[in-house]
Structure formats: structure tokens, C-alpha cells
Amino acid sequence: xxxxxxxxxxxxxxxxxxxxxxxxxxxxxxxxxxxxxxxxxxxxxxxxxxxxxxxxxxxxxxxxxxxxxxxxxxxxxxxxxxxxxxxxxxxxxxxxxxxxxxxxxxxxxxxxxxxxxxxxxxxxxxxxxxxxxxxxxxxxxxxxxxxxxxxxxxxxxxxxxxxxxxxxxxxxxxxxxxxxxxxxxxxxxxxxxxxxxxxxxxxxxxxxxxxxxxxxxxxxxxxxxxxxxxxxxxxxxxxxxxxxxxxxxxxxxxxxxxxxxxxxxxxxxxxxxxxxxxxxxxxxxxxxxxxxxxxxxxxxxxxxxxxxxxxxxxxxxxxxxxxxxxxxxxxxxxxxxxxxxxxxxxxxxxxxxxxxxxxxxxxxxxxxxxxxxxxxxxxxxxxxxxxxxxxxxxxxxxxxxxxxxxxxxxxxxxxxxxxxxxxxxxxxxxxxxxxxxxxxxxxxxxxxxxxxxxxxxxxxxxxxxxxxxxxxxxxxxxxxxxxxxxxxxxxxxxxxxxxxxxxxxxxxxxxxxxxxxxx
Numbered sequence: 001x002x003x004x005x006x007x008x009x010x011x012x013x014x015x016x017x018x019x020x021x022x023x024x025x026x027x028x029x030x031x032x033x034x035x036x037x038x039x040x041x042x043x044x045x046x047x048x049x050x051x052x053x054x055x056x057x058x059x060x061x062x063x064x065x066x067x068x069x070x071x072x073x074x075x076x077x078x079x080x081x082x083x084x085x086x087x088x089x090x091x092x093x094x095x096x097x098x099x100x101x102x103x104x105x106x107x108x109x110x111x112x113x114x115x116x117x118x119x120x121x122x123x124x125x126x127x128x129x130x131x132x133x134x135x136x137x138x139x140x141x142x143x144x145x146x147x148x149x150x151x152x153x154x155x156x157x158x159x160x161x162x163x164x165x166x167x168x169x170x171x172x173x174x175x176x177x178x179x180x181x182x183x184x185x186x187x188x189x190x191x192x193x194x195x196x197x198x199x200x201x202x203x204x205x206x207x208x209x210x211x212x213x214x215x216x217x218x219x220x221x222x223x224x225x226x227x228x229x230x231x232x233x234x235x236x237x238x239x240x241x242x243x244x245x246x247x248x249x250x251x252x253x254x255x256x257x258x259x260x261x262x263x264x265x266x267x268x269x270x271x272x273x274x275x276x277x278x279x280x281x282x283x284x285x286x287x288x289x290x291x292x293x294x295x296x297x298x299x300x301x302x303x304x305x306x307x308x309x310x311x312x313x314x315x316x317x318x319x320x321x322x323x324x325x326x327x328x329x330x331x332x333x334x335x336x337x338x339x340x341x342x343x344x345x346x347x348x349x350x351x352x353x354x355x356x357x358x359x360x361x362x363x364x365x366x367x368x369x370x371x372x373x374x375x376x377x378x379x380x381x382x383x384x385x386x387x388x389x390x391x392x393x394x395x396x397x398x399x400x401x402x403x404x405x406x407x408x409x410x411x412x413x414x415x416x417x418x419x420x421x422x423x424x425x426x427x428x429x430x431x432x433x434x435x436x437x438x439x440x441x442x443x444x445x446x447x448x449x450x451x452x453x454x455x456x457x458x459x460x461x462x463x464x465x466x467x468x469x470x471x472x473x474x475x476x477x478x479x480x481x482x483x484x485x486x487x488x489x490x491x492x493x494x495x496x497x498x499x500x501x502x503x504x505x506x507x508x509x510x511x512x513x514x515x516x517x518x519x
Contacts, residue, residue: 006299007356008273011286011326013302013344020057020339021064024048025309025332030080031173031215031262031279032131033310035339036092037330038084039318041106043092044332044339045079046071052079052096056112059318062341070112072104081131086315087139087366091399093156095129101144103156105399120401122154124161130172135181137381138373139366140399143184143198145172151186153198155370157402162374165196167203174217178224179269182378185226187216193226195244199376207247210240215262222269223293225251229263229276237263239276239287241296251294256285266313268327270361273299275327275344277311284311284329284342302344309334316361317389324348326357358386428516435513 026034026045034045042057046067052075055067077097085091094102102118125146135141140156151165151172170190177184177198184196187209195205209228210216216230226242237256256263261279268274274296276285286299314328320343327344348354363384368377 006288006297008271008286008288008299008326008346010347011300011302011344012347013284013342015304017304017340017342018062019333019341020062021337022067023055023057023065023332023337023339024067025334025337025339026079027334028078028080030078030130032081033264033312033332034082035310035312035330035332036082036084037312037314037318037328038086038089039315040089040108041084041092042312042330042339043082043084044312044330045082048073051075052077054079054082054094056092056106057339058111072112072116074102074104074116074118076100077128080129083132083134083142085140086134086136086362087364088399093132093134093142095132095144097128099123099125099127099129099146099148101125101129101132101142101154103399103401119399120156120159122156122159122161124152124154125150131174133175133177135373136177136179136362137181137367137379139369141181141370141373143175143177145175145186147171151175151184151196151201153201155374156399157370159401163198163201165194165201165203167194167206170213173215176218176220178220179222180378180380181373183220185218185220187218187228187230189213189215193218193228193242193247199373205244205247207242210238217263217265219265219267219274221267221289221293222272225289225293227265227267227274227289227296229265235260237278239263239265239274239296241289241294243294252296254287254296254298264311266311266327266329268316270316270359271326271357273326275313275329277308277329279309280307282307284344286344302342304331304340304342306331306333306336306338306340308332316358316386317363319390321353321358321386321390322351324354324357353387360384361386361389363389364392432513432516439510 023044024047026047036043040059042059044055046053046055051073053071053073055070057065057070075096079094079096081095083093090106092104092106101122103120104116105119106112125148127147129144129146131145133143142154142156145151149168152161153163154161168188170188172186172188174187175184182198184198186194191209191213193207193209194203197204210230211233212231212235214231216228219227221227224244226244229239232238236258238253240253241251243251259278259281261281264277266275272289274287276287282305283301283303285301288297288299309332312330319325319328324346325343326346329342331340331342333340346357360383362381365382367379367382
């Protein structure tokens with residue numbers, strides 16, 4: 001790779017970085033960075049047995065944290081992706097294995113609360129949701145792609161999807177909006193790059209992408225070009241630049257290395273820089289797109305001795321211009337349970353504000369509402385001077401769902417399950433009542449038999465005593481009475497001893513009742 005002469009040539013990162021400690025970063029193999037950042041909070045997908053969770057950490061408190069006080073666990077499966085709303089620093093979306101997208105409102109004062117419930121649930125995908133992305137200029141419009149081979153756009157306030165993109169023949173690996181949000185570019189394991197109209201969902205273009213089925217990713221650049229990062233036929237990692245007007249011929253291709261980890265591209269549209277980090281790598285590469293938009297130039301790289309699971313990028317308005325910081329990444333370390341803060345700076349002798357490093361950037365206000373976008377409106381993001389954004393304090397906007405997502409299928413399934421359980425309980429109650437009646441009947445029979453046995457025993461004893469007295473009287477008088485009634489034998493006990501009637505049958509019934517009550 002040729003080295004470009006540029007003012008960003010000497011970007012460097014601090015070696016002694018600050019870190020959040022004791023962070024159980026998720027070990028899930030899903031190909032997403034598992035981290036999202038804004039000036040207030042850092043969100044990290046966390047390891048959890050059963051269900052899924054993510055942590056919400058405050059950017060101004062970098063230290064060891066108690067994960068139990070900042071964990072959101074309201075998921076029925078592993079969390080695959082998380083994204084903060086670019087125009088609301090208190091609203092975060094999470095994509096889950098159960099096919100649902102949940103929105104959580106995190107207040108500045110209370111932060112994460114016990115049993116923190118979602119303010120909105122988006123249901124529509126038939127399988128797990130692989131990734132999510134907010135619209136660049138429309139407020140509360142969220143894009144998602146799923147293992148059901150669809151890309152959907154959602155009105156987060158209403159909880160409804162209004163655009164669906166189809167036509168994929170394999171797993172979707174990434175999506176990106178163009179600068180005004182009018183188009184969506186996707187990469188897929190079928191080795192195709194597709195562009196869709198974001199208002200209708202119709203396919204505008206389909207072209208060959210990377211030659212390998214491994215995960216590839218894409219970024220729609222500000223000038224309309226497409227940057228991709230993936231693998232070549234022999235599993236060599238590379239990045240490419242395409243012009244949508246002629247996708248059959250790539251503008252440029254840079255070979256990187258032969259590592260196996262997927263690549264995460266992070267784009268800075270203000271400076272036309274791309275940061276490239278690989279899963280399992282220990283470095284972050286810096287690239288610059290030429291002013292003509294047809295070349296990608298390698299600048300430099302930041303290296304450390306620790307492998308990264310993923311990265312989160314701070315929005316431009318959250319950077320510190322006093323140290324000429326042009327990017328800040330939050331690096332996830334699974335082995336050491338760390339989230340390290342890596343600021344990237346441009347060395348300057350002057351302490352004055354560097355206008356060339358901080359042009360106008362995306363502000364706090366969206367260019368249009370979700371309804372306006374759904375009606376067909378397009379608009380580039382509203383820009384604001386960097387110093388004004390740095391001095392401004394983002395207030396806690398909150399989020400109100402005007403309509404809840406359509407969970408009719410889920411509710412119907414839960415109702416059916418409850419009805420089935422009630423039916424089972426009723427049947428078991430009836431069985432228990434029947435067994436109790438049988439026990440009462442058997443106890444009555446036992447008491448009757450005991451009473452009859454006692455009466456017969458007493459009668460037999462009385463008869464035996466009278467006959468013995470007669471015999472003794474006869475012997476005493478010396479006379480033998482030929483007509484003396486022979487001594488009768490005691491009336492035999494019932495064929496089945498009462499112990500057999502009482503104990504085994506009753507014990508068996510009682511054991512059956514106990515077993516039913518356990519179940």
C-alpha cells in the first residue's frame with residue numbers, strides 16, 4: 001500500500017488509555033461490534049446466561065462499575081446489535097435473537113432502573129434480527145436486517161414498519177444509508193451488493209461484491225460512492241471502492257492481510273476518513289478517500305497489544321477539540337473484561353482551534369420527521385458549527401410511543417398458552433377431587449369392616465365362653481350330655497386382612513395425589 005502525503009498522516013492514539021473495568025463483554029460469535037456510543041453513554045452487549053443483556057455506562061465515569069446496576073436484561077434471547085438514536089442521546093435500540101427490536105429510554109437522572117422495560121417493541125421480522133441502523137436525517141426512523149432475508153424500515157414512534165426490501169438469497173451481513181437517506185446499500189453472503197430505494201423498497205441495482213462468502217460490510221460515502229470491506233477468493237482481507245454508476249468495475253482495491261476476523265469500517269463524512277478495525281485484531285487502520293473520490297489511501301494505524309472484540313465510535317460532537325481529537329473509539333476486550341477509551345489525535349503545535357479539523361458537522365436536530373420521510377421527502381442532515389455543539393448540553397428529550405407495536409400474534413400465543421394451562425389445572429383439580437372421594441369411600445368401608453369384625457369377634461368370644469361353661473358343668477356332675485353342642489370354632493377373619501385393605505390402597509392413592517400436586 002502506498003503512503004499518502006496528508007495532514008492526517010500522523011494521526012496517533014494514546015498508549016496509556018483509560019478503561020472501564022470488570023465489564024463482561026459478550027462472547028457471542030455474531031458479527032457485530034457490540035458497542036454503541038454517544039456523548040452521554042456507552043452501551044456494551046454483555047455476556048449473560050439465559051436471555052440477553054447490554055450495559056449502559058456513563059462517559060464521564062470511567063472506572064470499575066457494578067454491572068448489576070447498569071444492566072438491561074429485558075430480552076428473550078442473545079442481543080445482536082445496539083444503536084443510540086443520533087438525535088436523542090437517551091434512546092437506544094436493541095436487536096435480538098427472538099426477532100424483536102426493543103427501544104429503551106435512559107434518563108439522565110435515574111439511568112438504568114431495576115426491571116427497566118422497553119418503551120416500544122418492533123415486531124415484524126420472522127427470524128432473528130442481525131443488525132440495526134438509524135436513518136441519517138429523519139427522526140425516529142430505524143432500519144433493520146434479519147435472518148428472514150428482509151430489510152425493513154420502521155417508524156419507531158408508531159411501532160410499525162412501512163418499507164420492506166426483499167430479494168436476498170442468503171444471510172444479509174450489513175446495510176448503510178446514503179447521505180440523504182434516500183437509498184440503502186446492502187451486502188449479503190450470496191456475494192452480491194444491492195441498492196434499494198428507501199421509500200418504496202424496490203431494488204435499484206444488483207452487482208457482484210466480494211468473492212468470498214465470509215462477512216463483508218459496506219458504507220455509503222457522502223459523494224455517493226460505496227466503500228466495502230471483506231474477503232477475496234483466497235480469504236485475503238481487502239477493501240474496495242465502487243461507483244454505483246458502474247458497479248462492474250471497482251475504482252480501487254487495497255489488499256490488507258490474511259487474518260480471519262471480519263472488518264468493521266467507521267466513516268467520518270466531515271473529513272472523508274475511514275477507520276478500519278478487524279475482529280480479533282489489535283490495530284485500527286486509517287484511510288483517506290481522495291478529493292476526486294476515486295482512490296482510497298492508507299495513512300497510518302494505531303496498534304496495541306490487546307485483541308479487540310469490537311469498537312464503538314463517538315459522534316463528532318462528543319470529541320475534545322482542545323487536544324485536536326478527531327476520533328474516539330471504545331475498544332472491547334473480552335479476555336480482560338475491559339472497555340478501553342482510545343482517542344485519536346492530529347499533532348499540532350498551535351493551541352488555537354483547528355478549523356480544518358472541525359468543519360460543520362451533524363447537529364442535534366433532525367432534518368425531518370418520520371412521517372415526512374414516509375411521505376417521500378429527502379433531506380441531508382442539518383449541520384451546525386462544531387464549537388456550538390461542543391458547548392451545547394444535550395437535554396434529555398425522552399421518547400413517547402404514539403402507538404404500540406402490533407404484538408397481536410405474540411399476545412394470541414400467550415393467551416392460548418394461559419388457556420391451556422388453566423384447562424390442565426382444572427383437569428387436575430377434578431382428578432384430585434375424584435381421588436379424595438375414593439379415599440373417603442374406602443375409609444368408610446374400612447370403618448364398616450372393622451366394626452363388623454369387632455362385633456363378630458365379640459360374638460364368637462361370648463359363644464365360646466358359654467359352651468365352655470356347659471362342658472365344665474357336665475364334667476362336674478359326672479354326666480355326659482350327648483346333646484351338648486360342640487364348641488364352635490371362632491369365626492374366621494375376612495379373607496383379606498384389614499391391614500391390606502387399609503394401607504396399600506390408601507398409600508397408593510395418596511402418592512398419586514402428591515405426584516399430581518407436584519406437576
